[in-house]
Amino acid sequence: MEKEDFTKPITKPYWMIHTVGDKYHPTISHTHGLCRGGHLELELNLPLIQKQAMDILNTIAFEIANGKTFKDNDVDNTLLTCSIVFKETKPVYGDEDDKVLRVILPDSNFVFPWEDGCEEPYKSQI
Numbered sequence: 001m002e003k004e005d006f007t008k009p010i011t012k013p014y015w016m017i018h019t020v021g022d023k024y025h026p027t028i029s030h031t032h033g034l035c036r037g038g039h040l041e042l043e044l045n046l047p048l049i050q051k052q053a054m055d056i057l058n059t060i061a062f063e064i065a066n067g068k069t070f071k072d073n074d075v076d077n078t079l080l081t082c083s084i085v086f087k088e089t090k091p092v093y094g095d096e097d098d099k100v101l102r103v104i105l106p107d108s109n110f111v112f113p114w115e116d117g118c119e120e121p122y123k124s125q126i
Contacts, residue, residue, distance in 0.1 A: 019037070043089075053088055089126075104125050104126060
């Protein structure tokens, strides 16, 4: 697949967001297409309302498309109203050989899954 030309600002997505899950499995949202720019795809492993998940992933994806890079264990305090952490991992759905960058959000008390007292479903993101 050909890489995107990042010499000019990206204002329209060249990626898509795919949400999977049903009444028996938690909802997972992830991107398809960020790899065209040489970046890992994003995955959000939280049962959020689809529009909310899309807003979060698109906010991050537009930053990536316009030159920002994120890697394993990066923390960002600028994109959302809370800190977010990125973890490189295998996707929930997909090939065992694939890697994604999972977007980890804190719970309503700003506690991350690896910290004591993190609430569900946030605790189950990793």
